Amino acid sequence: MPFFRQMQQLWEQLMRGTQSDQPQSKLPASALKHQLASRPGVNRLRKLGPKRAFAEFNMMADDASRGARDRDEMLTKMMLDVAKHSCSKPALELVSVAHEHPNPSVSYVPSSVLLARCSDRTGCCGDEVRSCASKTHVTIELPVLLIKAMCSVMPSCHRCQCTGEFAPRILPRGRCKCDCFVGNRKCKRIQRGRVHVSESDNR
Numbered sequence: 001m002p003f004f005r006q007m008q009q010l011w012e013q014l015m016r017g018t019q020s021d022q023p024q025s026k027l028p029a030s031a032l033k034h035q036l037a038s039r040p041g042v043n044r045l046r047k048l049g050p051k052r053a054f055a056e057f058n059m060m061a062d063d064a065s066r067g068a069r070d071r072d073e074m075l076t077k078m079m080l081d082v083a084k085h086s087c088s089k090p091a092l093e094l095v096s097v098a099h100e101h102p103n104p105s106v107s108y109v110p111s112s113v114l115l116a117r118c119s120d121r122t123g124c125c126g127d128e129v130r131s132c133a134s135k136t137h138v139t140i141e142l143p144v145l146l147i148k149a150m151c152s153v154m155p156s157c158h159r160c161q162c163t164g165e166f167a168p169r170i171l172p173r174g175r176c177k178c179d180c181f182v183g184n185r186k187c188k189r190i191q192r193g194r195v196h197v198s199e200s201d202n203r
Contacts, residue, residue, distance in 0.1 A: 093114070
């Protein structure tokens with residue numbers, strides 16, 4: 001009997017359940033028919049025979065069913081996690097103290113604190129049009145260490161003026177110093193004390 005004729009009879013017997021020595025398929029009739037009609041399914045039946053081939057079909061059905069259950073469980077867990085973070089309840093958020101109390105001359109320790117906040121980062125409304133916002137506000141006090149930056153001030157100014165060969169040079173913190181230019185030998189001699197200032201002014 002031709003192979004495809006045998007397959008047709010096997011299919012009819014399986015659908016009627018009249019062939020007791022063949023395993024019953026766990027796949028739906030449409031899915032099983034698709035497997036039998038496909039080239040890989042025909043090759044598997046030819047190579048393994050009906051019993052082993054249908055056993056593989058059943059394993060594939062079990063894997064597909066298990067994968068569907070795993071996906072459903074994962075989606076259910078994700079939905080429950082989102083529900084736990086709904087907008088109805090505030091959540092803790094790390095907030096910068098400097099952002100709440102900006103002062104460039106002060107450093108805060110710790111730099112951030114945990115506060116209960118309502119925002120799109122802490123609660124989900126389930127709607128892109130709406131946002132999670134606070135209904136009421138309460139002011140609380142938290143102990144933090146303030147470190148003030150020390151800065152120098154200049155209460156008065158004066159004109160930096162040098163005599164003779166010396167040139168004024170402004171140092172850090174605004175102080176003035178009379179110094180020699182590079183290559184000015186005459187100024188260097190005065191600076192080293194080899195020539196008096198009064199004597200150099202007369203020359």
